[in-house]
Amino acid sequence: MRIFYGFNQILTMSGGPYNAGIIEKGAIAVKDGKIAAVAGEKEMAKMPFSRKAEKIKISGVAMPAFVDSHTHAVFARPRLEDFSLRSSGLTYKEIKERGGGIISSVKALREAGRQDLEKSLLSWIEKFAEHGSATVEVKSGYGLDADSEIKILETVNRVSRKTPVELVPTFLGAHSLPPEFKKSGDYLSYLIKRVLPQIKKRKLAVFADIFCEDGYFNPAQSRAYLSACLKSGLKPKIHAEQMKKYGGAQAAAAVKAVSADHMDYAQLKDLPSLVKNNVVVTFLPASNYFLGLSHFPDARPFIEKGVCIALATDFNPGTCPCLNMQFVISCAVTHMKMTIEQALYAATFNGARALGLEKKIGSLEKGKQADIAVMDAKDYRETAYYFGSNLNLATIKKGRIIYEKGNTVRC
Numbered sequence: 445m446r447i448f449y450g451f452n453q454i455l456t457m458s459g460g461p462y463n464a465g466i467i468e469k470g471a472i473a474v475k476d477g478k479i480a481a482v483a484g485e486k487e488m489a490k491m492p493f494s495r496k497a498e499k500i501k502i503s504g505v506a507m508p509a510f511v512d513s514h515t516h517a518v519f520a521r522p523r524l525e526d527f528s529l530r531s532s533g534l535t536y537k538e539i540k541e542r543g544g545g546i547i548s549s550v551k552a553l554r555e556a557g558r559q560d561l562e563k564s565l566l567s568w569i570e571k572f573a574e575h576g577s578a579t580v581e582v583k584s585g586y587g588l589d590a591d592s593e594i595k596i597l598e599t600v601n602r603v604s605r606k607t608p609v610e611l612v613p614t615f616l617g618a619h620s621l622p623p624e625f626k627k628s629g630d631y632l633s634y635l636i637k638r639v640l641p642q643i644k645k646r647k648l649a650v651f652a653d654i655f656c657e658d659g660y661f662n663p664a665q666s667r668a669y670l671s672a673c674l675k676s677g678l679k680p681k682i683h684a685e686q687m688k689k690y691g692g693a694q695a696a697a698a699v700k701a702v703s704a705d706h707m708d709y710a711q712l713k714d715l716p717s718l719v720k721n722n723v724v725v726t727f728l729p730a731s732n733y734f735l736g737l738s739h740f741p742d743a744r745p746f747i748e749k750g751v752c753i754a755l756a757t758d759f760n761p762g763t764c765p766c767l768n769m770q771f772v773i774s775c776a777v778t779h780m781k782m783t784i785e786q787a788l789y790a791a792t793f794n795g796a797r798a799l800g801l802e803k804k805i806g807s808l809e810k811g812k813q814a815d816i817a818v819m820d821a822k823d824y825r826e827t828a829y830y831f832g833s834n835l836n837l838a839t840i841k842k843g844r845i846i847y848e849k850g851n852t853v854r855c
């Protein structure tokens with residue numbers, strides 16, 4: 445038994461939707477990687493196991509470790525050229541037309557060696573842990589052919605065995621049309637016939653995702669494709685309504701997607717069917733920030749209508765080279781009209797829901813995995829307030845300190 449104590453506050457996220465469940469001056473007892481008790485320090489001292497337990501003091505604010513439920517962390521190179529072009533005034537669409545965008549990442553990834561990809565992903569994962577994330581979803585999608593997509597998913601699975609951070613692989617072969625194909629329908633058929641069976645057989649991914657956007661894949665294609673993926677055992681996710689209203693939200697509802705992500709242009713009339721079909725809406729406001737967009741989605745109608753909202757980074761080389769969930773939380777509070785408590789809940793408990801892991805992680809409750817982030821703060825609100833810096837002091841995974849400020853991740 446191990447007791448972490450000295451916390452100014454503990455945010456348990458245990459009181460139902462968007463309730464931070466705060467305990468002042470609290471302690472967390474952990475046994476075999478799971479939470480044995482969360483209580484005020486005085487109460488904890490009275491518990492029968494308390495006297496003999498190993499005690500570890502960490503001063504700060506404890507909360508569930510962040511669950512980053514949407515990243516594209518396997519890529520070969522940063523897209524600094526795209527960034528330069530955007531700084532001189534070009535849009536994401538114009539950069540794509542000039543040969544930049546997703547396809548430039550595809551070219552680089554196809555040439556990249558497996559060891560280099562593995563090394564690169566492992567070093568990103570250490571940085572996620574440094575910023576307080578202990579579970580990270582990782583998508584493929586920069587390969588766009590059988591060998592390269594499988595190379596990415598194998599990388600995720602291999603790195604997953606080398607790090608204490610939990611990685612959740614998602615197959616995003618339907619990210620863009622590769623240069624070998626002229627028609628998106630032909631490419632989707634290829635994915636279904638040639639790639640999905642291999643992923644299914646080797647259990648390389650948990651989720652399947654598609655980029656449902658004008659110029660990529662349409663809502664009818666998304667629906668049919670995700671249904672085929674579901675038949676192969678991959679649970680559906682979707683990139684929807686990012687750049688304009690296009691119909692991805694209804695496709696998400698029709699296939700009962702686990703989550704619909706981006707959703708900047710989802711409409712009020714989409715919300716009841718999302719609630720009815722249990723679709724988590726994942727907002728990715730750091731990508732809006734990085735693309736210099738003035739439009740951010742307003743989270744209030746979603747919350748009022750009972751939609752489950754998650755927040756994630758969208759870490760990727762094109763639209764969001766940021767892996768810090770604290771920045772995402774700050775963006776959501778400042779630009780999306782979320783309260784601080786709502787944003788923190790969306791980055792933890794609802795992030796876990798977006799991965800179907802809410803029974804295991806996302807809140808600090810007896811019996812759940814002891815995945816904890818500790819912010820260097822007296823008051824939890826500082827997490828969203830001191831934006832742009834990393835307040836995380838320590839990341840604990842299954843009761844073990846995997847990151848401590850000043851130290852590297854211990855595997």
Ligand code: NIG
Pocket residue numbers: 516545546549655683686731758760761762763
């Ligand atoms: O979530 N929207 C599609 N895919 C990624 C980034 C694509 C890119 O590499 O530009 C996203 O924003």
Ligand code: FE
Pocket residue numbers: 514516683758
């Ligand atoms: Fe994305």
